[in-house]
Amino acid sequence: MVKEVRKDDKILYICEECGLAYRERVWAEKCEKFCSKHHACSFEITRHAVQTDI
Numbered sequence: 001m002v003k004e005v006r007k008d009d010k011i012l013y014i015c016e017e018c019g020l021a022y023r024e025r026v027w028a029e030k031c032e033k034f035c036s037k038h039h040a041c042s043f044e045i046t047r048h049a050v051q052t053d054i
């Protein structure tokens with residue numbers, strides 16, 4: 001399940017498998033699918049992640 005987190009009035013979508021945050025839900029969902037299937041992250045997906053201290 002992708003987790004929604006509000007931060008500074010923005011919504012971030014968190015991949016619960018690896019904990020990376022995305023501005024678009026679609027990337028978090030792609031990341032989570034990839035992470036749970038391969039137990040590793042895809043650079044093509046994680047390069048869309050945002051820096052966060054959540």
Ligand SMILES: [Zn+2]
Nearest residue numbers: 015018031035
């Ligand atoms: Zn992930």
